[in-house]
Amino acid sequence: MREKNAHRNFASESTNHFKVQFDGYEHGRLSRTVIGVLEDAYSQIGRDLDYYPSEPITVILYTNQDFRDVTQAPGWAGGYFDLRDGKIRVPVRGAEGKEALLRTVLFHEYVHALIFSIAGSAPAGSMRAWPNTIQRVRPNGSDSPSLSTTWTAPSASAT
Numbered sequence: 144m145r146e147k148n149a150h151r152n153f154a155s156e157s158t159n160h161f162k163v164q165f166d167g168y169e170h171g172r173l174s175r176t177v178i179g180v181l182e183d184a185y186s187q188i189g190r191d192l193d194y195y196p197s198e199p200i201t202v203i204l205y206t207n208q209d210f211r212d213v214t215q216a217p218g219w220a221g222g223y224f225d226l227r228d229g230k231i232r233v234p235v236r237g238a239e240g241k242e243a244l245l246r247t248v249l250f251h252e253y254v255h256a257l258i259f260s261i262a263g264s265a266p267a268g269s270m271r272a273w274p275n276t277i278q279r280v281r282p283n284g285s286d287s288p289s290l291s292t293t294w295t296a297p298s299a300s301a302t
Contacts, residue, residue: 157199160185165204165235173235177204180246184253196260200253201230210234221248224255231256 155164156174161181165174181202189195205213214223214232221244222233231252238245 153203158182160196160199162199162201163204164201166206173238174204176242176245177202177233177235177249180242180249181253183246184250188250188254188257192257194257194261196257198260200256200260201228202249202252203230203232204235205232207234207236222252224252224259226259229256229259 152166153164154166155162156178157163158178158181161178163174163178163181165177181200185195210216210223210232211218211234214220214225216223222231224231231249233245233248233252235245
């Protein structure tokens, strides 16, 4: 129910590799940036791992409060990949002007989705250890800080 309420005014844009859902009023301009970064991740990480998912990956952009309400993720989380449905969820309020940090989070969450795709029908419990293997993934080998350590989530009234 939380997710349904959060998605009430959502629009979507799709490429061959991604379906990005977002609040058209809140995130319409940012969705193009997100799609560009995701396509870069698809190309770069796919080339590095010699693997490209056969199905598009859904990415949902939220206000910070909707992200917390839907995912129940801790306040420090800069993104969330859900093993239950294979979707990436990202809070993007305040991301304008912080594209490098957004890029780091999207690349990181894309790796989660990629490993999930590679694992196929592996039971979720068998994948519990894999986040530790990718927690330091950085686009272009950068060592920029994670979004969660530099983005201060606005108060509930600001989201």
